[in-house]
């Protein structure tokens with residue numbers, strides 16, 4: 001099961017044994033490279049980047065760091081090791097052997113799950129393609145590229161499943177992954193958050209904190225799938241995802257730290273003075289949190305969903321840490337509390353647990369988001385600033401589900417109050433990033449590429465990558 005890097009497509013699935021599949025993927029490969037060239041990170045063809053490349057799917061398989069000329073990164077197909085005798089852990093097929101081939105009756109929904117997941121991967125690369133031009137440091141530039149190449153690999157992971165298990169339709173879907181583009185008015189990416197621009201580094205850290213974390217929860221529930229190749233693929237993808245969320249959490253943390261430093265130096269909490277000193281005021285950071293959190297909540301879908309119930313009942317997509325949950329794993333008679341709007345208030349009502357499966361995953365996600373906020377708040381407190389970030393109410397600024405268009409003229413405030421459209425319009429500028437915020441944050445974005453140097457709006461990291469110092473030459477330009 002070692003990763004074979006001697007083949008055109010590195011893999012640990014013995015691709016060479018399956019000539020047809022190998023040829024099909026080798027035919028897709030040049031299209032992928034063309035896409036990377038056209039819509040991957042801009043102007044990086046000759047950069048040498050200090051990247052990690054997986055040498056095995058074991059937990060120490062990441063020990064391999066070295067310079068890679070960007071387009072020569074070895075994208076490949078890596079599945080976690082199979083578990084002998086693995087059985088399906090939930091739904092109607094609970095206890096049956098996990099499927100090694102796609103069950104005919106679930107072909108359509110399974111393909112849809114894989115396509116929806118796969119579509120997000122190249123989307124984020126497209127969203128982030130300009131960021132390299134304005135990186136705050138070489139360290140950050142390297143992290144951006146690490147995230148980008150791994151999202152590219154995640155596309156490979158899903159495309160492999162489509163090619164290997166879905167025949168002609170799968171090959172068509174694999175092509176379509178390179179034809180839809182983030183923000184394209186005619187052929188947009190499937191999910192809303194993946195069509196939003198990522199115009200600046202604050203958005204990038206927020207995206208990797210909040211939106212990549214949605215990815216973690218989707219992958220974790222697909223890692224429970226009764227379709228074993230999907231489960232094994234997602235297990236390995238999760239190890240890559242962890243780094244993306246680290247980039248986001250530490251990025252926001254470092255910005256907040258720098259802001260606190262400036263506040264202490266100037267002895268002020270006046271946003272205008274903080275901005276004049278070239279740092280991002282905490283109010284602006286909070287507005288970005290509100291935005292990225294709320295669009296990421298939408299990615300979990302409808303609170304009450306028969307599709308989600310069917311994915312669960314048929315064994316295609318489980319809950320987060322399914323096997324660690326103590327219940328019957330069928331949920332036929334179980335209930336789950338779901339928030340909804342009743343008149344002037346948001347109330348919580350028990351709903352069938354099966355239809356509420358999305359909401360349960362969203363709840364796990366929310367708890368996870370809270371953990372990072374606590375760490376950011378601890379850093380702000382340690383700097384002696386009496387101020388805390390908070391997550392807005394889950395009903396705030398939603399475009400999907402029960403809280404989107406509750407009724408004409410009804411909105412939800414960040415603290416979870418049902419308010420009128422008029423109040424919303426009056427106050428939204430203090431809740432969500434304004435055009436002025438975007439312009440200000442944008443004005444701070446200037447590329448800093450000298451080793452050891454860093455932009456004025458962010459603190460250096462506590463430590464470098466793979467034991468290297470911050471001053472290390474993480475990217476070499478030629």
Ligand SMILES: [Fe+2]
Pocket residue numbers: 121150151154215241
């Ligand atoms: Fe990903």
Ligand SMILES: [Fe+2]
Pocket residue numbers: 151212215241244
């Ligand atoms: Fe990611």
